Amino acid sequence: MFNFLYQRLLGTIIELINEVESEISSRQALATKLENDITTYKRLSELKKSEVEAVVQALRGELRNEGRRSFWLGFLVKLMFFALGLVGGTLLKLI
Secondary structure, three states, X not given: OHHHHHHHHHXXXXXXXXXXXXXXXHHHHHHHHHHHHHHHXXXXXXXXXXXXXXXXXXXXXXXXXXXXXXXXXXXXXXXXXXXXXXHXXXXXHHO
């Protein structure tokens, strides 16, 4: 009886230790991410006004290009479905 309780208690303790190790690992990962964010923030805060404006202009250009690409991709997808609708409608009329 004592051996059974001892084994059960030992199993429970091992599970708790595994949970604690998992929690520690996840918190270490979060701490590392926060340290990286702090480093990035410090670098950005050290930029001069002209550098900040250059970064903003570059980002605006990227967003503008992405918007154009997204527009044309959406247009092509809609055109494809329109063509499929025309073909499908024509086939249904023939059948």
